[in-house]
Amino acid sequence: MSTTxxxxxxxxxxxxxxxxxAAPVQSSVDWNKVARFGGxxxxxxxxISLSGMPVGLDKRTILYWINPGVYVNxxxxxxxxxxxxxxxxxxxxxxxxxxxxxVLEGMQATKRGFSDLLAGFGVGALGGLGxxxxxxLMGLDREMDPDSGALVYGVRDPLVNWNENLYVLLTFxxxxxxxxxxxPLLAGVLALIGAGLRLLPDGIRKAVLAAVTAIxxxxxxxxxxxxxxxxxxxxxxxxxxxxxxxxxxxDGRPRVDSVFDGLIEFVYAQTGGLRLQGMIxxxxxxxxxxxxxxxxxxxxxxxxxxxxxxxxLAQRTMSxxxxxxxxxxxxxxLPFFTGKIANELFANVGIFLLLAxxxxxxxxxxxxxxxxxxxxxxxxxxxxxxxxxAGRGDEWPSWVPLFVTDDGEAVVGGWLIALVFVxxxxxxxxxxxxxxxxxxxxxxxxxxxxxxxxxxxxLFLSDWLSGYFGGAQGITNIESADFGPLGTVSGINPRSxxxxxxxxxxxxxxxxxxxxxxxxxxxxxxxxxxxxxxEAMGINTVNMKLMAFxxxxxxxxxxxxxxxxxxxxxxxTSFLILVSIIILVVVIVGGMGNIxxxxxGSLVLIGVLGGPKQPGLLQEFSEYKLLIYGALLIWMMLKxxxxxxxxxxxxxxxxxxxFLQDAWLKGEVDTGDDGDVAVEVAPA
Amino acid sequence: MSNATKTPxxxxxxxxxxxxxxxxxxxxxxxxxxxxxxxxxxxxxxxxSTTLKTLLGMVTPTTGExxxxxxxxxxxxxxxxVERGITMVxxxxxxxxxxxxxENLQLGAYLxxxxxxxxxxxxxxxxxxxxxxxxxxxxxxxxxxxxQQMVAMxxxxxxxxxxxxxxxxxxxxxxxxxxxxxxxxxxxxxxxxAIFMVEQNANMALSIADRGWVLQTGKVVLxxxxxxLLQNPDLRKSYLGEA
Numbered sequence: 001m002s003t004t005x006x007x008x009x010x011x012x013x014x015x016x017x018x019x020x021x022a023a024p025v026q027s028s029v030d031w032n033k034v035a036r037f038g039g040x041x042x043x044x045x046x047x048i049s050l051s052g053m054p055v056g057l058d059k060r061t062i063l064y065w066i067n068p069g070v071y072v073n074x075x076x077x078x079x080x081x082x083x084x085x086x087x088x089x090x091x092x093x094x095x096x097x098x099x100x101x102x103v104l105e106g107m108q109a110t111k112r113g114f115s116d117l118l119a120g121f122g123v124g125a126l127g128g129l130g131x132x133x134x135x136x137l138m139g140l141d142r143e144m145d146p147d148s149g150a151l152v153y154g155v156r157d158p159l160v161n162w163n164e165n166l167y168v169l170l171t172f173x174x175x176x177x178x179x180x181x182x183x184p185l186l187a188g189v190l191a192l193i194g195a196g197l198r199l200l201p202d203g204i205r206k207a208v209l210a211a212v213t214a215i216x217x218x219x220x221x222x223x224x225x226x227x228x229x230x231x232x233x234x235x236x237x238x239x240x241x242x243x244x245x246x247x248x249x250x251d252g253r254p255r256v257d258s259v260f261d262g263l264i265e266f267v268y269a270q271t272g273g274l275r276l277q278g279m280i281x282x283x284x285x286x287x288x289x290x291x292x293x294x295x296x297x298x299x300x301x302x303x304x305x306x307x308x309x310x311x312x313l314a315q316r317t318m319s320x321x322x323x324x325x326x327x328x329x330x331x332x333x334l335p336f337f338t339g340k341i342a343n344e345l346f347a348n349v350g351i352f353l354l355l356a357x358x359x360x361x362x363x364x365x366x367x368x369x370x371x372x373x374x375x376x377x378x379x380x381x382x383x384x385x386x387x388x389x390a391g392r393g394d395e396w397p398s399w400v401p402l403f404v405t406d407d408g409e410a411v412v413g414g415w416l417i418a419l420v421f422v423x424x425x426x427x428x429x430x431x432x433x434x435x436x437x438x439x440x441x442x443x444x445x446x447x448x449x450x451x452x453x454x455x456x457x458x459l460f461l462s463d464w465l466s467g468y469f470g471g472a473q474g475i476t477n478i479e480s481a482d483f484g485p486l487g488t489v490s491g492i493n494p495r496s497x498x499x500x501x502x503x504x505x506x507x508x509x510x511x512x513x514x515x516x517x518x519x520x521x522x523x524x525x526x527x528x529x530x531x532x533x534x535e536a537m538g539i540n541t542v543n544m545k546l547m548a549f550x551x552x553x554x555x556x557x558x559x560x561x562x563x564x565x566x567x568x569x570x571x572x573t574s575f576l577i578l579v580s581i582i583i584l585v586v587v588i589v590g591g592m593g594n595i596x597x598x599x600x601g602s603l604v605l606i607g608v609l610g611g612p613k614q615p616g617l618l619q620e621f622s623e624y625k626l627l628i629y630g631a632l633l634i635w636m637m638l639k640x641x642x643x644x645x646x647x648x649x650x651x652x653x654x655x656x657x658x659f660l661q662d663a664w665l666k667g668e669v670d671t672g673d674d675g676d677v678a679v680e681v682a683p684a
Numbered sequence: 685m686s687n688a689t690k691t692p693x694x695x696x697x698x699x700x701x702x703x704x705x706x707x708x709x710x711x712x713x714x715x716x717x718x719x720x721x722x723x724x725x726x727x728x729x730x731x732x733s734t735t736l737k738t739l740l741g742m743v744t745p746t747t748g749e750x751x752x753x754x755x756x757x758x759x760x761x762x763x764x765x766v767e768r769g770i771t772m773v774x775x776x777x778x779x780x781x782x783x784x785x786x787e788n789l790q791l792g793a794y795l796x797x798x799x800x801x802x803x804x805x806x807x808x809x810x811x812x813x814x815x816x817x818x819x820x821x822x823x824x825x826x827x828x829x830x831x832q833q834m835v836a837m838x839x840x841x842x843x844x845x846x847x848x849x850x851x852x853x854x855x856x857x858x859x860x861x862x863x864x865x866x867x868x869x870x871x872x873x874x875x876x877x878a879i880f881m882v883e884q885n886a887n888m889a890l891s892i893a894d895r896g897w898v899l900q901t902g903k904v905v906l907x908x909x910x911x912x913l914l915q916n917p918d919l920r921k922s923y924l925g926e927a
Contacts, residue, residue: 519794522783526791529780536740536774538766538795538843 029115034122037098041123041187042130044090049134052161053624054169058083060620061273062219080273082220082620083169091127091187095120095194112199120195121188128184131170135183138167139176203294207287214286218267219274221617227339229260235336331502335495343494345607347566348614350501351559353602355579356586357508357595358555363584364593365521366548367528369446371580372433372453376553378575379429380422380560382460382469384478385570387418391477395467404479410488415481415565422561423554429456430553431546438545441531453580461572474571481565491566500565504558512595515551524548578612585629589636591643600645605629690717691754693847693878694739694770699748701731701738708734709745710902716847716880721873723881723889723910725919726899732882733775735899736849739880740772741765767795769846776856777836781825785816785835788824792842801844809838812871830861837868847878854885866892890914 048054063080080088099116138153141162145152151164171179197205218225267278274282308319335343355377362370386392390404403414433452437445460469469475480490481500489496515521523544526534535541564570582605590601609625610616621628636643692715701709709731716722726732737743738750741762749756752768771792780788789809793802810817813834819827824835833853840848853869854862862885870892873879883889890896890910898906898919906913913919 519790522787522791523794525783525787526780526794529782530778532742533774533778533780534791535742535762536766536772537791537839538763539791540761540763 029119029122031122033098034119035126037094037123038126039130041090041094041127041191042133044094045087045127045131045187046134048086048090049131049166049170050159050161051624051627052166053086053621054083055161055163055165056083056623057081057086057620058169061269062216063279064269064273064275085216087131088186088190091124091190092194094123094127095191096197097194098123098191099195099198116195116198117192121192123195124188124191125184127191128182128187131183131187132176132179135167135170135176135179138162138170142167203291206294207290210290211283211287214282215274215279218278218282220620222268222272223619224342224345224617226264227341228337229264231339231342232337233260328506332499335498340494343498345617347494347497347501348611348616349602349607350498350505351563351566352583352586352606352611353505353599354501354508354559354562355556355583356590356598356602357505357512358552358559359583360587360593360595360598361512361515361524361555362548362552363587364598365516365528366524366545368438368545368548369442369449370549370552371446371450371577371584372456373449373552373556373583374575374577374579375433375453375456376426376429376556377560377563377579378456378460378572379426379553380557381564381570381574382475382560383422383425383557384415384418384561384564385475386468387421388414388481388565389475389478391470391569392475393466393468393470410479410482412482412484414479415489415561416483419558419561422557426553426557426560427550430550434546434549438542438549450577450580453577457572457575457577460575472572474569474574476569478564478568478570480568489562489565491568497562497566500562504562508555508558509595509599511551511555516595520544520547574613576612582606582612582629585633589632589644591645594643594645597643597645601643604644605632692717692751693753694880695749695751696735696739697749697751699738699745699750701734701743701745703734703743708902709738711748712899712902712904714897714904716878718846719873719876719878720894721869721879721881721892723883723893723896724899725883725886725889725896725913727884727922729901730899731902732899733851734902736772736851736882739765739849740770763795766843769844770849771840771843771845771847772849772851773836773840773853775851777829777832779824779827779832779835779839781823783824784821785824785827786820788835788839789816789842792839793844796842796844802842805842805844809841812841812868813838829857830864833857833861833865834868837872841872841877845877847880848872850879850881852882852884854883854888862888886919887914 058081060082061080062082062085098119099112101110141154142151142164143154144150151167153162153164155162170183172182197208200208267274267281269275269278335346338346355373358376359370359373362368362373386396387401388403388410390402390408392402396402401417403411403418405411433449433456437448437452440448459465461472463471465471466473480488480492482488487496489500491497515524523534523539526537526539527541527544531541563574567574586601586605587598588601589605590599591597606614606616608617609628610618610622615622616625694714694716696712696714699709699712699714700707712731712735714724714735724732724735734743738745741750741757741760741764745758750758752760752765752770757765757768780791783791789806793805796802815831816834816838819831824832827835850869853865857865866888869879869881873892881889881893890913893910896906896908896910896913897904898913906916906919908916
């Protein structure tokens with residue numbers, strides 16, 4: 001990369017340069033920048049306050065011992081709540097960000113020092129003033145209702161969260177006069193801490209960050225840790241579980257006391273949140289691990305990683321297969337060491353991963369922006385439901401098979417047979433929707449697919465077809481997928497869903513991976529790049545685009561079939577446009593056209609934040625999920641347009657300017673006889 | 685060479701092409717014979733690109749016949765014609781910018797199944813353009829203009845064409861490169877590939893071509909050998925900038 005930020009790179013001048021280099025430039029506070037960042041912080045804090053996040057999350061204590069003031073919704077909790085954390089994290093982040101400096105190669109980095117701390121404090125103080133301004137305005141608007149004696153607000157109507165709870169929370173129940181001095185001071189000190197992190201030596205800073213991250217994650221993910229520890233404890237106490245691969249893990253046995261129960265009690269408080277002793281323990285352990293880790297590996301991990309990626313593709317196969325084998329093994333035994341909640345999370349991630357992999361072929365490879373992708377998910381779900389539920393609409397003629405026994409049990413293998421029909425119907429729907437749509441390009445195509453996606457949902461919802469699909473009541477009593485001796489996949493047993501989803505995801509990943517390197521994949525990419533030229537190369541663009549549509553449709557329908565068996569009932573509301581949008585966001589955030597990116601994107605967005613209706617790791621945030629999605633998307637488009645896991649190719653394209661600048665500084669630019677600039681770029 | 689004894693590879697017989705109601709090509713007759721180099725000259729909006737698109741089947745003519753090896757191919761898709769040996773180097777090169785040079789070359793051979801033939805052609809292209817070989821894994825969009833031209837030609841050659849259609853090969857190239865570019869075209873021509881060049885740079889094109897046509901608002905107004913065209917006073921006035 002050309003622009004090295006001072007975050008983790010140390011600027012090393014070459015011998016010739018260092019001979020000439022003067023002493024490091026003494027930094028002074030860039031007040032413009034401070035004002036800008038301070039303004040951003042103030043706006044962010046006000047916006048977050050008004051979004052209702054601080055009040056909504058105030059119920060959840062995460063650090064039991066710190067007492068910032070009065071607890072609006074959490075009278076018995078004494079500690080730092082998630083609500084306050086949602087505000088207090090920003091001064092730290094922006095205090096850190098204000099010290100970020102782009103050091104061009106060949107230029108001298110400024111020396112870090114007191115001015116950084118000052119800038120950090122300035123940013124925080126400005127942000128704090130923003131909060132004060134909010135409380136001041138709220139205070140002006142606050143009136144005692146003479147009848148009821150309650151405090152009422154004039155602008156309450158448009159701003160739901162402009163209320164007494166927020167006022168109390170922001171002023172610590174001491175009035176806006178208290179907010180005037182406490183917020184600038186508090187935010188300032190936090191921002192100063194953020195800025196101060198830059199002054200620490202690399203190793204120490206890493207240790208501090210590790211400790212803080214560990215403390216915050218351990219407290220936020222308390223329910224997950226409980227869940228995992230239960231799973232691990234049970235497996236340790238009863239290793240026989242491991243042989244019971246496809247059986248029901250929760251077969252009614254009493255819960256085995258985990259060896260970790262004592263530890264849990266030591267770390268967590270009764271009312272939730274970390275105890276002081278727990279916080280110290282976790283912080284120290286994390287910091288020690290971080291220090292020990294960087295001492296032991298001393299960059300060897302980074303080096304081996306680099307060595308791996310420097311190898312040509314052909315020579316990587318050995319390491320790649322070892323890596324894949326280990327990953328596969330880990331994934332297969334993983335559900336034995338996690339409890340129900342985590343397995344449920346994994347199952348949801350898998351369902352959306354399948355969808356995202358399919359959309360990645362359509363959008364990432366073939367470049368067809370399909371905004372109605374949820375239609376195929378719905379077709380898969382409804383087809384499975386119709387074939388495996390006794391509760392399906394009563395107008396189906398008798399020759400439409402129903403894989404349910406007379407006793408109302410699932411037929412062994414019925415789901416698999418239904419899956420054949422699912423694939424056929426998804427492919428047909430793909431062709432039907434694709435055929436009229438595919439002749440369009442760009443924006444028009446996107447809008448038309450959006451329409452078709454809604455049409456499919458409305459068909460399932462309509463009264464006209466309610467004799468078949470149940471209209472708004474949907475289809476209930478969908479049988480679980482019975483694989484006979486292999487076990488049954490149903491929503492009651494998330495581990496089984498996890499395995500089913502894992503199996504199909506593995507297939508989808510393999511197919512995507514092969515397709516990317518195939519003649520077909522090349523044809524798709526050619527169409528994505530330049531449709532007319534692709535046509536001139538002899539590529540039948542219409543057929544190829546239809547093919548992408550159909551492959552995507554089939555992958556989505558797998559997901560729908562699993563979803564149907566897992567949930568046991570489906571309704572038109574499970575297939576809102578929002579699902580299409582969220583899958584698209586997963587693909588974009590992960591990195592378009594990149595399988596690894598799609599996997600990471602699903603884990604981060606669906607696993608951590610949650611799907612359209614499925615809770616994620618951050619359960620508390622589910623109300624603000626779309627807000628966070630939106631903010632994340634905007635941030636990504638500004639700072640990392642290539643996605644979380646960039647495709648080397650795409651990343652280079654988006655950062656072309658930086659490459660040119662970098663190459664120019666290194667003297668690698670080949671200004672050929674044509675005056676055009678060519679840059680040597682390392683092979684992908 | 686005597687054209688009377690040979691059948692043309694590619695022929696336009698009284699072609700009329702419309703875009704909507706607009707009449708673009710008016711009774712155009714063209715014939716390209718194996719192994720020759722011909723050029724089509726014309727100003728803006730004279731129908732040059734439409735001619736190419738009609739030849740390649742991306743636009744269907746309203747009346748008239750497009751004849752490929754004696755077969756009328758009016759209703760045959762582009763892929764059919766590409767398979768029969770007609771390939772285009774598009775205007776401004778138009779590489780698949782985000783794909784690697786290697787992938788671009790592979791896409792040129794999209795319709796071919798003969799693995800050995802593809803391998804041989806790749807080697808031939810590496811011999812012809814050593815720089816292309818050096819940059820196989822590099823993204824095509826990061827190449828310099830000259831290199832992109834080489835890749836574009838290499839991509840077209842990968843289809844193992846008998847006729848190469850070139851849309852404004854000198855467009856968007858620095859003057860110094862135009863000369864090298866025409867030398868490359870000649871080099872390809874010497875391998876026995878017929879070349880149909882659409883150009884605005886009449887002087888340069890006619891200096892290497894055997895024959896040429898001049899297209900004006902969709903009509904062929906001049907049809908002669910390249911030498912005769914170079915001497916033609918009307919042409920010199922309108923295209924070669926002579927008073």
